[in-house]
Structures are given as structure tokens and as C-alpha cells.
Amino acid sequence: MPTPLVVDTDTAADDCFALLIALLDPRADLRAITMVAGNVGFEQQVENAFLTLEVAGRPGGVPVHLGARTPLVRPWVSAEDVHGDGVGGQRRTGTHTPADEHAVDALVRLAAEHAGRLTVVAIGPLTNIALAVRRDPAFVTNVAELVIMGGSINGAGNITPAAEYNVYVDPEAADVVLRAGFARVRMVTWDPVTLQGTVFGPERIAQIDALGTTLSRFFVRANQATYDFDVADGIPGSTHPDSLSVLLALDDSYVLDEGEYAVAVELRGEHTAGATVFDARAAHRPVRAPRAVDGERFFTYVRDLLATR
Template sequence: MPIPLLIDTDTAADDCFALLVGLLDPRADLRGITMVAGNVGFDQQVDNAFLTVGLAGRLGEVPVFLGARDPLERPWASAEDVHGDGVGGLKRPDDGHVASEEHAVDAMIRIAREHKGELRIVAIGPLTNIALAVRKDPEFAANVGSLYVMGGSINARGNITPAAEYNIYVDPEAADIVFSAGFADVVVISWDPLTITDAVFDQGRIDRIAALDTPLARFFVRANQATFDFDTRVGLAGSSHCDSLTALLAIDRGYVTAESRYRLEVETEGTITRGATVFDWQSDDNNVTAIEKVDGDRFYEYMLGMLASTPVAE
């Protein structure tokens, strides 16, 4: 039976590919896409989401809900220097589809109630919407089956500051609320060490994707180019694909080769450590499972197979 899934996203580059996982994998029943302020301008993120849904041939089937346009307490910080507009300059067709009138937080609460104990939420942006749902509905955390969070670093290596990963840095207060809310199953896909060891696509891998020459493969290469250029410029071996990995693991944990339980706390007050995540391996009060290693080659082959598909005609 397909898994009820909801993806909470700041759609740009790898978020688009994560959406494709949720949209195209037959094991997933994607109940909605909720938008949160993050990578690029909010309206651009919405266009990027609809563009991706259209490429997957799912327009009119999977609703898009608009959520928080700002973090809880702080000004928004973009990642446009990393992603550009998030889709390589592609423009969304005038398809006539619009976002739902229902607010993302209300939709999240409703869908969790409708699929109590079964819904898996994939949170691949700042955690603002999730925190607002926790605040609004005391039963929300208990209704969610599993929460998969792309965020943080086990080894305190950040990607926006020396200490902080972007998604947590943008809204650390929201992250603090979420990790303290009592979700039964919180799974964290971290930037370091996981992403930068097992979810990086080097030039050879990108070339294999380009050689597929399908609509999805061409979209991937174009939307990914700015991120690839940035990541390699700062010393990674290629572009990072943590969001796609998070979506896949929410559907299939079989790719995991190492994980551990931790007590995760978020720094909200530090001047130079804002958004840092502290993974306490000595605690008897653990609140997350952190994925520490996956079969990166198998993950890449999954993505290659997905991008080789042709869900819509050119």
C-alpha cells in the first residue's frame, strides 16, 4: 500500500528532485506539497514547485499549499548565491494551476489527522511550518507517523556558517520547537557527515545523467548547474543531493547502512553558533535517529533510473 507522504519544501534545485521522488515513486502517495520560506524568493519557490509537478505529469493531482513566508522571529536569509533561481532560468508555463486556498499549516494538520500514525512528512527546508503546526494543534506531533528532516550537522560543520547548516540556521527557533515537540519518530539527514560523503554527484555522474537526454534529465542538469558550480567552488567533489536522499529514505530506509540515536538540541542564542545542532550521544533521553551512512552508489543509481523515465511527452 502506498505511503502517505507530505513534502515541506523551499523548492530550488535539489528540492525539485526531491519532489520528483515523491511524485514519481509508486511507493509514495504524495498528499501535498507545502511551501516554506527558504532557499529563494517565496513566489519563485512556488513557481519552481509547479514547474516540477508539471514535469512529472501530476498537475491537478497533487495540491500545493502556501505556508510561512518568514521565519518565526528573524529576517529571512536566502541561499540564492548557491542556487540562483533554483531552476536554471527555466520559466513555468502558463498552466492555469494555482495554489490551494488552504494554508499550508492547516493542510499539514488536516492531512496528519486524516492519516494518523501513518503520514510521513519530509521537511527539506527551514522548519517554520512544522513549528507552527505544533503550536496550533497539540495533537499534531502525535498524529504524524514519521518526520524526516534534512538539517544540521553531527560534526558541527556548517554550510552557511562554520557552525550551522542552512535549514536550521534560517529558523533555529522553529527547529528548537520541532525537536522538542515529542514526535514519535524523527529521522535526521545531516549535512555533515552524511551529505558530503554519500550524496554528492561528481562531474562523471552528472555526465551520465546528461547522456540520458530525457526531459527530466535535461531539467536536472540545468536546474542543478548553479549548485554544482557553487559546491565545487567551495571544495566539494560535486553537487550535494541531501533533499533527494531525504525523500527517498522516507519511502525506503533500506539504503541506510549506519544510524544512531541522539539527543538533538539547537543553539538559538549564540552569536557565532546560531543554528548549530548539538547531537548528544551520551543522553538517555534521545529524540532523533540520525542517519550516518547510506549506500551512496545505490542512491545515485536510483536517481539515474528516475531521471531516465519519461512521465510526460516532450
């Protein structure tokens, strides 16, 4: 039976590719896309989500719910220097509009409707998830699994030396979520798993480009700005932790090594705000976090998905 999913996203580049997995993998039953302030301007993120639905052949097929446009207490921090507009200037042709229901209300409702079965994959800042926790105490117990793309086991960040972007943008929200008591939480981190298992270098991008499908052309163009930024930053290709997060929600056999941790979020550090502290020595370790994944198999999966005509 397909897994009922909600993907909470700040749609740009890899978020778009993560949505393609949720839309096209037969093991996924994508019930909603919920939008949260993150990578690029909010309205652009919404356009990117609708464009991805079109590219996947699902225009109007999944409701898009608008959520938090700002973090809980801090000003929004953009990643447009990394992603550009998030899709390489591509534009949708349809005129579908967002659902009337707020993203937080949709999260609470869907968790109740699929109590004990719904998986929420949060690949942006955790603002919407924190607001859902505050809105309905039953939300935490209704969600079967929460998969978070965020944080860093080894203390290396991608927006500051200590902080990964999604947690850095709204550390207060991350703190609320990680303290909430979800039964199953998996965190797909920047370091080590993203940097070791999800990098697509020039040979892999060339393989995708050679597919010549609508999906592969969309990928290459939407990915270009991120690829260029990552390479200039010393990474040997573009990074795809959002896509991995959705895939692991459907099939965790890609995980080669995983630890259990208590995770705390630094809220006040002058140089470390948004840093995550992964404690493997704590008595209670509610968060699972991959330390290694099968990167070659992950790439093959993405390439084969993008070969779909």
C-alpha cells in the same frame, strides 16, 4: 500500500528533485506540497514547485499550499547565491494556482486524516512544522514519522562554520520541533551524510545528461548553479540531501550506519547560532540520524528515476 506523504519545501534545485521522487516513486502517495520561506524568493519557490509538477507529468495533480513567508522571529536569509532561481531559468507553461488552504492548516488536517500513517518530509526551514505543532497538540501524535533535512552531527555547517542552512534560517522553529515529542524523527544531516553519500561529481552528472529525457534535462539545468557553487566551495560535485530525505522516507535500506541522539539547537551563540548539538550519551535519544548511506546505490536510484520517459 503507498506511504502517504507531505513534502514541506523551499523548492530550488535538489528540493525539485526530491519532489520528483515523491511524485514518481510508486511507493509514495504525495498528498500535498507545503511551501516555506527558504532557498529563494517565496514566489519563485512556488513557481518552481509547479514547474516540477509539470515536468513530472502531474500538473494540477497535487495541491500546493502556501505557508510561512518568514521565520518565526528572525529575518529571512536567502540562499540565492547558491541556487540562483533554483531551476536554471526554466519556466512552466501551465496556469495552476495554489490551494486556498494555508500550509499549516493542511499539515494539521492531513495528519488527522491519516493519523498514525502520515510521513512528513521537511526539506526546508522548519517554520511550518513548528506552527503546526503550536496550532494543534494532536499533530505531533498524528504524524507517523518526521524526516528532517537539517543540522550537522559533526558541527560543520554550510552557511556558517557551525550551522546548516535549514536550521540556521529558523533555529527557533527547529527548537520547537525537536522538543515537540514526535514518535519517530530522522535527521538527514549536512555532515557527515550529505558530504559523504550524496555528492554527484562530473562523471555522475554526465551519466544523467546522457539519458536525454525530459527529466534528465530538467535536472541538469536546474542543478547547474548549485553544482558550480559547491565545486567552487571545495565539494567535488553537487549535493543532494533533500532527495535522499524523501527516498529514506520510502526505503531506509539505503542507510548503512545510523545513530540515536538527543538534539539541541543553539539559539544565542554569537558564532554558533543555528548549530545543532547531537548527544549520543543522553538517556533519552529520540532522533535517528544516518552516519553513512549507500551513496552509489542512491545515485543509481536517482539516475534510473531520471531515465523515465
